[in-house]
Amino acid sequence: NAGVTQTPKFQVLKTGQSMTLQCAQDMNHEYMSWYRQDPGMGLRLIHYSVGAGITDQGEVPNGYNVSRSTTEDFPLRLLSAAPSQTSVYFCAVRQLAKNIQYFGAGTRLSVL
């Protein structure tokens, strides 16, 4: 997972709390995205960005906000955490001209 750094690795929140999951890359790739993975399931796309200043919604965007002010960073914000947001979150990056996505190691989030 070299090049894509996610912080924190683990987080426990209470219902209603807010937090930001960080994703940083040093690969200079245009495309960045956030996925969530629930137990025994595949990944579902939350939000994505094709470059600084541009973001768009994926399959499951409700309850999450994103912004992309730089090429390197793509934070995911939970404004009011809910137990349904308990999941593992993965950030991924890709060069727009190529078909390979590189994933971070994930953030494991529990909302009580």
Next chain:
Amino acid sequence: DAKTTQPNSMESNEEEPVHLPCNHSTISGTDYIHWYRQLPSQGPEYVIHGLTSNVNNRMASLAIAEDRKSSTLILHRATLRDAAVYYCILSGGAQKLVFGQGTRLTINP
């Protein structure tokens, strides 16, 4: 997005070849076929991708049917480190990856 169908699980022995099938009967002409794998407690890892022709790389081979409605990921000599969930994914012009549930591959020593 076009859908893929994979077996839920497969089992093989170490040092033997493994053929992981994927059906994608509604594939469109612009859809690439991607394979990613996810080792336990890790993020997904790119394996291989192709459009029409068979592809080889250091990790695996991808065999694509002539009508493109199915494909097979081939691990030539499985090792214990190949035990993972393997995802077959189609991506077209939208360039987004839509993951299904994948195939859980178990390798026996």
